[in-house]
Amino acid sequence: MLLNYQQKQMPLNESDQKIENIFVIHGLFGSLSNLANVATSLQNDYNIISVDLRNHGDSPHSESMSYEEMANDIFELADTLCIDNFSIIGHSMGGKVAMYCALQRPERINRLIIADIAPVKYGNTHQDVFDGLQTLTKNPIKSRQAADDLLSTTIHNAGIRQFLLKSLARKEGVFQLKFNLEGIMNNYSSIIDWPNIDAVFTKPVLFLKGGDSDYILEKYSSSISHLFPNAKAKIISKTGHWLHADKPKMFNRLVFNFLSQ
Structure with a gap:
């Protein structure tokens, strides 16, 4: 690739x-x-x-x-x-x-x-991150602040949220994650x-x-x-x-x- x-x-x-x-x-x-x-x-x-x-x-x-x-x-x-x-x-x-x-x-x-x-x-240390990111994929995100608000329900560390928000990109009027969340989740056991x-x-x-x-x-x-x-x-x-x-x-x-x- x-x-x-x-x-x-x-x-x-x-x-x-x-x-x-x-x-x-x-x-x-x-x-x-x-x-x-x-x-x-x-x-x-x-x-x-x-x-x-x-x-x-x-x-x-x-x-x-x-x-x-x-x-x-x-x-x-x-x-x-x-x-x-x-x-x-x-x-x-x-x-x-x-x-x-x-x-x-x-x-x-x-x-x-x-x-x-x-x-x-x-060990698995990213479950809260996955939970928060999955929330983003299920909702139309119109602003980075809205994305941060959703992530904050599971990810309480503001620094981690800001790091994740760097991978948001606007497409067709809404923000979407650039990385392949499903692919990462499916391969997480081999990643760790x-x-x-x-x-x-x-x-x-x-x-x-x-x-x-x-x-x-x-x-x-x-x-x-x-x-x-x-x-x-x-x-x-x-x-x-x-x-x-x-x-x-x-x-x-x-x-x-x-x-x-």
């Missing part, structure tokens, strides 16, 4: 030095705009390709979205752009896609930056799971953890080190799961320092 993407290329210069390509992958319910800040911060030094995963943003919808399929989508886009080797920045579900890419085709991946996710199975893949990625990996987030716990360290023996971790204090939005300057600095090593 050919994904929707946005490319930010480093300005042309007279240097013969090869410029590294970096794919930037958002998380569940997101789109390529979610990590626009870090993409912009890197565009003067790297070629940046931000993507909408299948069933998200402006990419095609699909009944299935396994990690193997989503990783293959990334490689298909890379092939289309004639990119052989690249690094990946992935947040949450996008981090799992990034990890699967590296384990599946390690010869094509240079480095990984994984934001607040581990290669493990998680982690596939059994017998591989190891030995190149550099940086895990960035939100200090107040419980997505990367100490008990997951063995799973991380087994699959990624050359991994390092940094904690960004006073941030949650959306650490790139909570402290963008710190997040961007850690990303840039790792990539420039």
